[in-house]
Amino acid sequence: MAGRQDRLVIAISSRALFNLQDSHRVFEEQGLEAFSSYQVERENDVLEKGDAFPLVEKFLQINQRLEGDPRVEVILLSRNSADTGLRVFNSIEHYGLDISRAAFCNGDSPYRYIAPFGCHLFLSTDGLDVRRALEQGIAAATLVAGGARQRDDDTLRFAFDGDAVIFSDEAEQIFKRDGLAAFAAAERASAQKPLGGGPFKGFLEALQKLQAEFGADSCPIRTALVTARSAPAHERVIRTLRAWNIRIDESVFLGGLPKGEFLRAFGADVFFDDQPSHCASAAEHVATGHVPHGVANEVE
Template identity: 45%
Template sequence: MSSKGSSGGDEAKAFYEALAPKHRPKSPKPQNAITIAVSSLALFRMEEEQKIYREQGLEEYVKYQLEHENEPLKPGAAFPFVKALEAVNKHLREIYPDSEDLFDIVLVTNNHAQVGVRLINTINHYNLFIERFCMTGGNSPIGYLKAYHTNLYLSSDSQKVQEAIQEGIAAATVFSPSKEVQVCEQQLRVAFDGDAVLFSDESEQIVKAHGLDKFFEHEKTYENKPLAQGPLKGFLEALGKLQKKFYCKGLRMECPIRTYLVTARSAASSGARALKTLRSWGLETDEALFLAGAPKGPLLEKIRPHIFFDDQMFHVEGAKEMGTVAAHVPYGVAQKYMRTAEKKSSKSLE
């Protein structure tokens, strides 16, 4: 009897060991990591599931998810960005095996916990390294973001993003591009607008209140006075910190992170203040593109960033049309003038 019991125990142990993921890297401590919180609807596509939820209610939605939990969801708007973050982590672990200066992705969703099995199966299907989940069963997850040490929150729900911004958390609403464009798998590329994204909306307030001529005059007068920080300054700072880890190893040209400033500012009349502000913070972007009011979409099509952050839906829409994953940052005076923001149903589980 004892030998049979021992044999059965060994078989059970072997069975569960076979289920366990192999060669999984260790998760960094939250206080050391750069934490990217992403909603399930930003990471994966769930159009059919959301339709069931809106038209048939929660119980049918959960039932559908359970019945299809072994079918992986399709990649969503933030998926290439998350894959690129993990590629950077791979490089960092090769160079600094014991360092915890890494990206840590947290799946944040107001989905029912039962839906978690399908999300886990999908994550494993795509070999994503996402170990931390926050499933709030219909309640807003925003209150948990600070507890997760969140550096950036990406969602498809503009209301939740606005809540996060109000809590002082860098956040943006992610939109899928109108066409699919291949992005680099070996280098994370992040593009930022300047005013009301990296910087405060001080200068945009001048434009809205007094026009461009006063804006140019204002920027010339205050060229040497740094702008106040905007909501995503901290994220650029975090990216710069990781870039320097590669620079220290003589890998500046091979660095798997590249950043871009893509601004409607003019170089000669208002560009200096933007660059001097970054310099005063000890920050830089790899490239700075001053477009003097020209559309951003065509330039972004050439850059092919994994994500582009802007505070104006006009530029977000233009980027989307050219195949860029664009993220709207609802911050600053421009929000009062916004006319084309996409309105999402408040009845969604994301």
Template identity: 45%
Template sequence: MGYDLEKKLVIAISSRALFDLENENEIFEKKGLDEYYKHQIEKEDELIEKGTGFRLVKNLLKINEDFPNDKQVEVIILSRNNAATSLRITKSIEKYGLDIARSAWSGGNDIAKYLKPFKVDLFLSANELDVQNAINEGIAAARILPYKNEEDEYSNQVKIAFDGDAVLFSEESEIIYKTQGLEAFLEYEKKNASNALQSGPFAQLLRVISNIQSKYPQEQTPIRTALITARNSPAHERVIRTLSQWGVRLDESFFLGGVDKYEVVEAFGADIFFDDQDVHLESTSKKTPSAKVPYHDDSILKKI
């Protein structure tokens, strides 16, 4: 019987999201594929610096220490590199002591089609097209933003922060706010307060995380989650009712009503923050690993 990924939290991450390969990417963009391959092969034994997603991955893999015979988290490298250039990446993984044994190297081809066979719950990449293709496949995905902090600390508790609308929930309410204004948005939320919000691209990921959390007493959970949203009272009521109907928990919730998010995200100590709007991510990514969710569903426009 094959190795079962079905009941694990499966994170697929590109090599450029895990490691700082921006210089190498610049070689690719300016000098082409052959020069990029040549560079990676020549630097095969040179350790690659940590990237935006490194802290998240390292902390997630620590969860498996509690389940030596039944891993809860599986991290897979899913990259557009080819097998020849993969050696530098896998050697760096080994040197950093990351328990990552599975990988796929597409040689430049679209990698979104491999996400479902690997049972992926979350895909992180620096490539905007790959992320959008993953979202189109129904997989929670986000584009990692540049971040570097030599003072990053690693812990036995992973902290993940989410925006609400267009991330955990559908963008239906956000579209009303953008197209019809605040008063229309508040009226719509008041009218639908008892109706659960539709699932967004990260709703299923939250459910998988909640399943891991349920195996621990709440005060000992290895994953702590937070909702950090621009919503405020009375629009927060629908969010609370939705999470209750979904049967999931968020450890902390912040309804900011337009207050800047970056200080709250930093105070929470997020290993990663997911949002769909550049206006928030430009600030958070300076202090916290952050990723953009490129979510948009044309079918919602027909309902409004």
């Protein structure tokens, strides 16, 4: 039987799972006491689905495809108190989501509980919490509002940018400092040298371990690398994944083309990218998580 250490665990904030815009506006404009009253008075009102809801729903359905102990788990992390969080749990029950573990922090950041829960991925709408999680070595992303789509099939599709997400930002640093020609030359010269790992390498490894429990024709998870790279910079990426013994189902080398239409064609349930401009564009088509890591996110 699979122990808890063998599970793939996603932590998610309540504002990512549900649409809490109205109550959050009350908190920002009127303070914690008014927010608490607002939530308690409406605790039996079901919350609308948030941007990450379809992803979480598909993720939890994976347990129904495998016999034995659950292999995936979702942990709720919230700045609500347990009292005001009752509305969140009532909504979880209404939608039939199998979420039982949670941390309610009554206004404080819940990021410090990510590691004790053994989480592989943290999704939130709070950029500061996401940065703190990344500093702990945990894959994390800030969800960009507006791109969630309910997909008809039950295959869960993760799409990733390469540099500063799956890989380190070492090549991106050259691109930003010296330009495209220098980047291409450096990547060609280093084609045989694997890139360093980025913040999502561990999550991708855990995801592939879960994929391996299914047959090739029945796996409910599909992955894609969607990168602005093109030839000759593609070779180092391919050789790096080979050196890591990581298989990605689809790889799209766009050579600078906008990613949105390709992500929609892939049917991504979520896309992770380090570049804020790429995230804003992608969010018009699919649910998108900004990974505030690497040279593209340094404050100048």
